[in-house]
């Protein structure tokens with residue numbers, strides 16, 4: 001998955017007309033990537049009273065963008081993943097054998113000065129056990145994510161405030177997105 005992600009960023013660089021190795025340094029040593037195995041069990045009976053329901057659908061993962069750089073998701077044919085389209089409508093992502101879903105994360109979007117948009121997505125309860133395996137490709141903790149790499153590659157001089165990836169990711173998930181599993185994380189100096 002790591003090598004696939006690096007290769008995708010090399011191909012993206014070629015497509016953008018910037019040096020092929022533009023993103024390599026970010027993942028070369030101790031990347032903060034995580035590889036998770038997710039199991040969403042079905043409800044026993046009807047969903048609980050506090051279940052989040054939108055458009056008549058029970059959400060098992062509400063609307064969000066991934067904070068990391070790029071996500072590669074294996075779905076094993078399970079439906080339920082929806083993305084918000086340019087027209088602001090939720091669209092189901094078809095399953096396709098032997099393929100991965102790629103979601104652009106907040107970090108890639110930020111480092112491209114917003115030229116790439118982070119993918120807003122959500123997961124719908126499909127009524128049966130559901131499994132998915134996301135690879136959250138993430139840079140080294142120390143990598144400066146304040147820089148606009150596209151502008152840099154084009155030789156444009158742009159003022160920016162440096163920020164380490166580790167600080168950026170923790171700041172967003174703890175204080176902005178407020179994911180409950182991260183609320184007790186210590187602050188990092």
Ligand SMILES: O=C(O)CCC(=O)C(=O)O
Nearest residue numbers: 038061066081123132134
């Ligand atoms: O289970 C899925 O299909 C996606 C999960 C997801 O979006 C996430 O964990 O960030």
Ligand SMILES: [Fe+2]
Nearest residue numbers: 064065066121
């Ligand atoms: Fe996600």
